[in-house]
Amino acid sequence: AQTVTQSQPEMSVQEAETVTLSCTYDTSESDYYLFWYKQPPSRQMILVIRQEAYKQQNATENRFSVNFQKAAKSFSLKISDSQLGDAAMYFCAYRSNYQLIWGAGTKLIIKP
Amino acid sequence: DAGVTQSPTHLIKTRGQQVTLRCSPKSGHDTVSWYQQALGQGPQFIFQYYEEEERQRGNFPDRFSGHQFPNYSSELNVNALLLGDSALYLCASSRGTVYGYTFGSGTRLTVV
Numbered sequence: 001a002q003t004v005t006q007s008q009p010e011m012s013v014q015e016a017e018t019v020t021l022s023c024t025y026d027t028s029e030s031d032y033y034l035f036w037y038k039q040p041p042s043r044q045m046i047l048v049i050r051q052e053a054y055k056q057q058n059a060t061e062n063r064f065s066v067n068f069q070k071a072a073k074s075f076s077l078k079i080s081d082s083q084l085g086d087a088a089m090y091f092c093a094y095r096s097n098y099q100l101i102w103g104a105g106t107k108l109i110i111k112p
Numbered sequence: 113d114a115g116v117t118q119s120p121t122h123l124i125k126t127r128g129q130q131v132t133l134r135c136s137p138k139s140g141h142d143t144v145s146w147y148q149q150a151l152g153q154g155p156q157f158i159f160q161y162y163e164e165e166e167r168q169r170g171n172f173p174d175r176f177s178g179h180q181f182p183n184y185s186s187e188l189n190v191n192a193l194l195l196g197d198s199a200l201y202l203c204a205s206s207r208g209t210v211y212g213y214t215f216g217s218g219t220r221l222t223v224v
Binding site: 004035037042043044045046047050091093097098099100101102103104105 | 145147152153154155156157160162167168170200202204212213214215216217218220
């Protein structure tokens, strides 16, 4: 069965600095999708970035980028120029058939 | 453009009671998924509805049931509530399964 592991329960970063959140997953599939979602106190899950496993190029969305290492089954999220509004829970998710399998989340704290 | 709408936002029920949660998907989306998120954890997949049929189900007992209507909106029903059913219930909609899912802000269910 597929599993997703986020080993950092909490991370903190100074405003305007760069932070990297880690995620590893386990799967026997060769084609799949990976996601990072942000969950602020408003509770709504907001899609940050998506990566297709068949694409070698790492996905980027403005200040957010991923380091996708397929062989190592690693999918880390890099946030550049951190802003106060980035403070939230961040979840890594793997799409298996029709469901998303989620990690336990990383709480990101931004220090002003 | 309305996103995913869930109602109610908060709910308190007594053990043994039944509850119905509602979800209206984002305009243009035809697929609805339900997730249960216990405090401090990542979401767990309950089931997904497409074309008014349950397409995939997670590891949840039969007390959890659902329905999708012709307008793509959906209901989640939970019978014989247990204290352990207390959680945030998230609804996610999508157009097919290739793209990311759009989430609502959830319904916070407390069972006392």
